Amino acid sequence: MGPCLRTGATVARALSLMLNKPLVGVNHAVAHLELARVMTKARDPVMLYVSGGNTQVISEVDGRYVVFGETEDIALGNLLDSFARTAGIGFPGGPVLMQLAKRGKRLIELPYSVKGMNVSMSGTLTALESLAGKEPVEDLAYSVQEVCFAMLLEASERAMAYLEKDELAISGGVGANTRLREMARIMCEERGARFLDYPTKFYADNAVMIAMTSLELLARGERLRVEDSTVMVRWRVDEVRLPRGL
Amino acid sequence: MERRAVLKLRVPKGYRNAQLDEALRKSRTAGEALSLHECKRGGVRAPYVYHVNPEEGSILMSHVEGHTMTDLLRSGDFKHARSVGISIGRLHAQGISHGDLTPSNILVSEGEVVLLDFGLSERTGDVENLAEDLNVMVGALQSLVGEKWTTVWDDFESGYLESGSSSCAMALERLKQVRGRGRYRRKSERRSR
Numbered sequence: 041m042g043p044c045l046r047t048g049a050t051v052a053r054a055l056s057l058m059l060n061k062p063l064v065g066v067n068h069a070v071a072h073l074e075l076a077r078v079m080t081k082a083r084d085p086v087m088l089y090v091s092g093g094n095t096q097v098i099s100e101v102d103g104r105y106v107v108f109g110e111t112e113d114i115a116l117g118n119l120l121d122s123f124a125r126t127a128g129i130g131f132p133g134g135p136v137l138m139q140l141a142k143r144g145k146r147l148i149e150l151p152y153s154v155k156g157m158n159v160s161m162s163g164t165l166t167a168l169e170s171l172a173g174k175e176p177v178e179d180l181a182y183s184v185q186e187v188c189f190a191m192l193l194e195a196s197e198r199a200m201a202y203l204e205k206d207e208l209a210i211s212g213g214v215g216a217n218t219r220l221r222e223m224a225r226i227m228c229e230e231r232g233a234r235f236l237d238y239p240t241k242f243y244a245d246n247a248v249m250i251a252m253t254s255l256e257l258l259a260r261g262e263r264l265r266v267e268d269s270t271v272m273v274r275w276r277v278d279e280v281r282l283p284r285g286l
Numbered sequence: 287m288e289r290r291a292v293l294k295l296r297v298p299k300g301y302r303n304a305q306l307d308e309a310l311r312k313s314r315t316a317g318e319a320l321s322l323h324e325c326k327r328g329g330v331r332a333p334y335v336y337h338v339n340p341e342e343g344s345i346l347m348s349h350v351e352g353h354t355m356t357d358l359l360r361s362g363d364f365k366h367a368r369s370v371g372i373s374i375g376r377l378h379a380q381g382i383s384h385g386d387l388t389p390s391n392i393l394v395s396e397g398e399v400v401l402l403d404f405g406l407s408e409r410t411g412d413v414e415n416l417a418e419d420l421n422v423m424v425g426a427l428q429s430l431v432g433e434k435w436t437t438v439w440d441d442f443e444s445g446y447l448e449s450g451s452s453s454c455a456m457a458l459e460r461l462k463q464v465r466g467r468g469r470y471r472r473k474s475e476r477r478s479r
Contacts, residue, residue: 101429108425112418147305155406155415156386156422186303193301202388223301230300 041093045271053266063264064254068245069094069277073105074256075249076211080236083207086199088192088224089277091212091245092117092132095192097157097199098277105277108203109157109195116188117214119165123184126172137181138217144182148175152187157199159191189220193227206233215243256283289348291336294318296343296405311343314405319345321382321404328380330373331400350402352395359389359430359438366394367438371445373399374419379451381411387419388426416457420446421464 056063073087087098087105095116097109114122117134124133129140148171151163168184196208208228214220221237228235242248260283296311298304319338322345326332333347358366370392377384384391385406393400408415423442427435446454 102432106429108429147303152306152310155418156388158418158422186306190299190302190306194299198386202390226301227299 041273042271045273049269049271053269056266062258063266063269064257064262065264065269066250066253066257067275067277067280068250069096070105070280070282071249071253072211072245073098073277074253074283075242075246076209076236076238078252079238079242080209082209082236084205085207085209085236086196086203086205088196088208088210088215089212090116090192090210090214090220092121092214094212095159095161096277097192097195099199099203099205100282103282104280105282107276107278108199109159112155112158112160113162114165116161116192117212119161119168119188120184120214122165123168123172123180126169127177127180129177132213134214134217137185138219140178140181141185141219142182144176144178144180146176146179146182147186148179148183150183150187152191154191154194157195157202159195161188161191164188185217185219189217189223192220193223196224197227197231200231200233206231207236208233209236211243213244216240253283259283292333292347292349294345294347312340315343315345316340317407317409318404321407321409322347324409325377325380325382325401325404328376330376330380331395331398332404333400333402350393350395350400352393352400355389355392355394356430358394359427364431364434364438364441366399367441368445369394369399371442372448373401373445374423374442375446375449375451375454377401378416378419378446378454378457379449381409381453383408383410383412383415384419385415387422389423389430411453413453413456413460416453417460417464420457420461424461 052063055061069089072089076087077085084100089096089098093115095111096107098105098107120137121131121133124137125131129136150167153160153163164187168180171180200206200208208224210221210224225235296315298307298311315338319335322332322335333350335345335347337346355370374387384401384404385408386403391401391403393402424439427438431438443458
């Protein structure tokens with residue numbers, strides 16, 4: 041992760057100096073959540089942040105995003121890509137698996153592990169990889185989606201009940217999966233809550249979320265001097281005091 | 287003799303594949319009834335099971351009057367932390383993990399601690415699961431009472447270790463090991479950006 045971030049940071053510093061524009065440091069996860077919040081006009085949602093590297097159930101407390109539940113091992117996007125590689129599907133695997141899953145019919149039993157608001161998915165991946173080649177890939181794709189998405193939505197629903205919140209938003213690349221969003225909508229409808237959806241192209245990593253969040257930070261007077269700027273690989277979402285006031 | 291009872295019904299979840307949903311509701315209903323019963327051997331208070339039907343996902347159990355730990359902590363009442371620790375210590379000493387140990391699943395009834403909602407419990411004695419119970423408790427305390435969580439935790443921990451069981455000591459050790467990860471650290475130790 042470090043080298044990728046350093047490459048991006050070098051480009052940002054160069055652009056800042058070249059164009060004489062202020063440099064602002066943005067937390068990637070916060071940018072995802074801020075974009076989802078602004079696009080959906082959410083008041084006080086529980087947010088499911090699910091991407092290649094993250095799987096977290098988050099909500100805002102006292103001006104910070106707090107992680108209430110998360111994966112204890114691997115992220116869902118990572119699981120999908122790892123399985124896709126084993127099954128001989130290219131990277132990224134998620135979109136292809138979603139198409140294959142539409143033709144799957146049979147639910148193959150896979151480990152389902154929810155611990156309160158946390159989930160664990162490494163056992164599910166191990167089981168999947170041992171079944172690759174032995175079961176039809178369409179059924180495996182269908183089963184992994186049904187099992188893993190249900191785990192995430194159960195954890196999200198528990199967070200909504202525990203925090204007494206009635207809005208759910210999803211962000212992160214796995215949110216581009218329409219089955220995940222369909223399940224989220226059903227879960228919310230059944231408990232009288234609202235699922236806050238927005239166009240698919242804004243779920244995955246995008247430049248708009250970084251630009252929008254940096255504008256919020258800029259409005260609050262945040263500036264980063266080029267010589268002070270650095271990458272923070274382990275900068276957790278709850279370490280950020282949220283920018284507001286756009 | 288009149289008794290108040292509660293019927294807990296696990297309703298099907300429309301978002302979940304029907305086959306998966308049915309299997310989960312059955313196994314959780316059966317597991318919850320078993321843990322509600324077994325925890326009492328070690329002196330843990332929990333509702334009494336009158337009837338259980340895993341097929342329809344229902345448990346009929348005794349009604350318990352009381353205040354949730356969540357409400358007590360919100361109102362600034364921290365004095366039950368040690369008793370809660372004793373209760374969880376007794377549960378863990380028997381190798382039972384709760385699986386969703388938030389303060390809203392802990393009741394104080396006439397001064398006594400009563401544990402609820404054993405649907406995600408496991409009876410394997412796995413230290414990892416016991417430590418996860420403690421981890422959930424730490425997280426919930428931090429979000430409920432903020433910086434004061436350490437005071438509550440210290441009382442909880444002294445009660446928790448009172449059972450003298452080696453699995454409790456190991457679970458606590460495991461919790462401390464993983465504290466290096468962001469959210470186990472105290473807020474004041476975190477960098478603010």
